[in-house]
Amino acid sequence: MDARITKAEAALLLPAATSPSRSAAEAEAVRLAAIAARDDAVATTVRRAAGAAARTVEALARAIATFPQRVATYNALRRLSDRELRDIGMTRYDIGRVFEPGFNPRPANDAGERPAPRAA
Template sequence: MDARITKPEFDSAIPSCAGTLSSAEAVRLEATRLRDEAIGRWIRSAARALFRAVAEYPRRRRVYEELSTLSDRELADIGLNRGDITHVFEDEFRARERLAANAPAKARPANAA
């Protein structure tokens, strides 16, 4: 005995409104399509991020090792301390480096003390 349903059996089980979708069914299909597209975008961005991380690893490791070999005085000259070495590649750290002691000062407003 074959448990599969043939196309004629399937068509006979559906009400006679063959060919037309109800508005609820159309909304469901559109929502499913949008969900599938979003999942596809997420998978592509995750794969891209993974590939980028694997490709950048040797460079990051080399920079980390070079910074680790510097003395505390040399690190201070470039605005770092030994604890900052592990955070060099973080986005928040990059934003903070713009405010380093040896960075050019921004112009102050005229009424600032």
């Protein structure tokens, strides 16, 4: 058996040096479309990550800017008596939750409701 490859066999193994065939053009079009899709996906991911980072930095800056006001409000509420807290519709438990989103204290105690007078 001869291990040498003939010119005819080599021509079958090598890509055609002449004009690319239709399937080669289709393959190139698919390759370019895949590259464009990949680039678009990477760009979208980078935009989302940059947006998330910007929102995080903004939230951190807002928290740092409002921290002294929040501490002062917290300390002022802690100094109130239980009755004063009840008058504004809060309890001691509510003080720790006052800065949570969606916190709503109970209605204040100034709705004109007076206890019935005691019978002597």
